[in-house]
Amino acid sequence: MSSLIPIAHLERFRETAASLIPQLIERREAPKSIIRFDPCATTYLRYKPSSLFPVEELESRLWGKGDEFIIDFESHRTGYFSFDLAGEGDSVGDAPTRLRLVFGEVPGDVVETLDPAKSKSWISTSWYPDEIINIDECPSSVNLPRRFAFxxxxxxxxxxxxxxxxxxxxxxxxxxxxxxxxxxxxxTADDLLRRIDQTSVITLRDCMTTIFEDGPRRDRRLWLGDLRLQALANYYTFKNYDLVKRCLYLFAGFPREDGSVPAAIFERPVTRRAGDYILDYDVLFGVTVLDYVEASGDKATGHDLWQTVVNSTRNSVSSISADGRFTPNKNVWVFLDWQEGLDRTTGAHALIVFALKAVNQLASLLGYPAIHTDVITASSETLSSAFDAEKGVFVSGPKRQVSWASQAWIALADIVPPERAKVALVNAYNDPSATKAMTPYLFHYVTEAFARVGAKEEAMSLLLNYWGGMVQNGADTFWEAYDPADSMFSPYGDHLNNSYCHAWSCTPAYLLRSGLIPTGN
Known part of the structure; x- marks a missing residue:
């Protein structure tokens, strides 16, 4: 019998997802100040604001060709921009008014030139958040139809x-x-921890639309890896279980031809799966379903999606030999992090074991027999042998690379006892030659791994230095990528194409509110 989901069931999954589309809630917000930015070498974000004039004066000011100003709403939002335009003088209406509007999450967005011709970005610069509009008549009401994060x-x-x-x-x-x-x-009595949590919550809120978006500025897709982290934070903050359920059914409703789960889903112009496939995201589907069932108590959805969960494990399992060796297809994307040069062999292998164990927890919860137990056993033995006794860490690949990713996933998968995993994590963390994490996605899993093996001080240190560093360096919402030494860093070759409110960055709210990182409050 085929393990592929029948078309009728897929259609029902899609209908279930459609029935869970939430009603978006609007908040109308007025400008807080009118400012300008000047270069500032001592500020991480490179520019310092100063008042141009009081916001109360905006409606009394007149503007002509070459004039400009910057509106500061003093907080981040996902949404729309509107205004009324009036004219004053002779022959009102004898020519259109041409405006350029640039929407910024950080100062550089609205100060630096957005020039696609000069960009080194390998992703599309059509995501640049600027608009040139022409208003033919004055007076006129202007409602920009495009949505922005700003x-x-x-x-x-x-x-x-x-x-x-x-x-x-x-x-x-x-x-x-x-x-x-x-x-x-x-x-909490700690002001920085309070600000970290608040920034996490606002980041999550501004990524919650009719799906859990990866980022409201750019891409705006439902990515499975982001969803898992957003859902974890959501369970301890907004508790919007229906939005998680909708996203799970979207993935289940649009599988790939072999039954595996796509890396991402597009909502518009029609709902469909993206062409991207990521091996580690696929196998994390079952983990995300387990998290949801445990948080919501909704076992019925777990039963409904069980076959999709089983299908989501098969590509990963087929990459593991009978003796527990992991050899991914060279044409398959294994992510873990954007870090250049990261050897993903050990980290991805351990992630698969982590996910398979979670699937079997789900199976136990739902009354199904465990699956792939032989793969878990053989893989665990192979991964244990990746330990380098001299260095006190787990290594990866033919060059025996030491990385944070390998240690984190070894720890989270319970490959070795927590105390051994803790020693390896701490050793890699303190090794200046180790391959570190690049994005908040992997930083989360490293931080969680520290917390789960009892390295609470290291977990708190990462939380304060990484996410706290963003807050202290001017973050209103947490960023897609952050390098404390380089504010212009980008995984895409152009910092102006970065997202500064990004889903995979929102997890400090989960780490703190779940008690994984105890603060003493």
Whole structure:
């Protein structure tokens, strides 16, 4: 009998997902200040704001060709921008008004030139958050149809009539989210921890639309790896179980031809799977279902998606030989992190074991027999042998690379007793030659691994130095990538194409509120 899900069931999965589309909630917000930015070498984000004039004066000011100003809403949002335009002078309406609007999450977005021709980005620069619009008539109400993720808006008057000037009235942002309000603040006497948690929560809120988006500025897809981390944070904050359920059914409703789970889902213009496939994301589907069932108590969904969970393990298992050796297909994307030069062999292998163990926890919860137990046993023995006694760490690949990723997933998969995993993690963490994490995605799993093996001080140190560093360096929401030594760092070759509110960065709220990292409160 085929293990592929019948078409009728896939259609039902899609219908279930469609029935769970949430009603987006709007918040209307007024500008808080009108500012300018000047270069500042001592500020991480490279620019320092100063007041241009009080925001109360905006509606009384007149603007002509070459004039510009920056609106600061003083917080981040996902949403829309609108204003009324009025004219004052002779011959109002004798020429259109041409404006350039640039939307920024960080100062560099609205200060630096967004020039696709000069960009070194390997992902599309059409995501640059700028618009040139022409308003033919004055007065006029302007509602930009495109959605943006922003705190700042730079308004430039590019051209217009010589006979009159323009006035901006009723400027506002309309923020959207599938959640109405923020959860109660995390209770702690430590101000930085409180700010880290709050920033995590706002990051998650602004990625919660009709799906859990990876980032509201760019891409805007439902990625499985991001979903798992967002869902964990959600269970301890907004508790929006239906949105997680919707996302799980979207993945289940649009499998690949072999029954595996795609890495990402597009909602628009029609709901469909993306072409991307990531081996480690596929096998994490079962983990995400387990997390959901445990958090929500919804075993019915677990039963409904069980065959999809089983199918999501097969490609990973087929990459492991009978004696427990992991050899991924060279044409298959194994992610773990964006870190260049990372050898993924040990880390990905351990992640598979972690995921298979979680699938068997789900099986036990639902009353199904365990699966792939022989693979778990053989893999665990092979992974244990990757320990380098001289260095006190687990190594990966033919060059015996030492990386944070390998130690983290060895620890999370319980390949060795916690005390041994803790020693390896600490040794790699303190090894300046070790291959480190690049993105908050892997930083999360390293931090969680420290916490789960009892290295609480190291877990707290990572939390404070990494996410706390972002907060202290000006983050309103947590960023897609962060290098404390380089504010222009980007995995994509162009920092102006980075997302500064990104889903996989929101997990400190989970780490703190779950008690994984105890603070003493």
């Amino acid at each position: 705190r700042y808006v730079r308004v430039q008057v590019l051209c217009g009539s010589k006979s009159y000037k323009i006035r901006f009235l009723n400027v506002k942002a309309t923020a959207i989210s599938s959640t109405a309000s923020l959860p109660p603040p995390y209770q």
